[in-house]
Amino acid sequence: MNNKVRELRGERGWSQGDLAEKLDVSRQTVNAIETGKYDPSLPLAFRIAKLFRMTIESIFQPGKD
């Protein structure tokens, strides 16, 4: 599952810690999602999409690694 979280975060000048705080998760969770260690839960995916004002489908791409 590819995702654009790192790219979207970078565009906004946020650190992983900044994003983690906005999403109410730990910095390690943000890092793990960005580095592809695991996929977020569906509720977290919704929070990410809402924060970036995008659809889940435009941020996460299934099928890939």
Added chain:
Amino acid sequence: MNNKVRELRGERGWSQGDLAEKLDVSRQTVNAIETGKYDPSLPLAFRIAKLFRMTIESIFQPGKD
């Protein structure tokens, strides 16, 4: 997290077992999602959306129970 899985499945005349098979999960998993016991993982949510040819956002509504 509300969802329209039961409604979409019903429209197609599929049993929970039929849907489970198409999604490659157990019948109990389909039942648990329909009855709101827990949310699907993000990969499974993508499979559901693809099967019904809809967006994740139009099938699942966060915020509610």
Added chain:
DNA sequence: TAGGTATGTCAAGCAAGCTTTACATACGGA
């Protein structure tokens, strides 16, 4: 050089998603 910020990663532990097996109930048709 020393200190601060950002990132990567690991380990241990708890919570959530999913599995198999099993049993109960309800309904419709032969």
Added chain:
DNA sequence: TCCGTATGTAAAGCTTGCTTGACATACCTA
């Protein structure tokens, strides 16, 4: 009535998502 199908639910167990705490590295700046 009996049988097959559909659904709900429960227990035990494995895997994945997420936590806290800790440590390492890199870079930038005073």
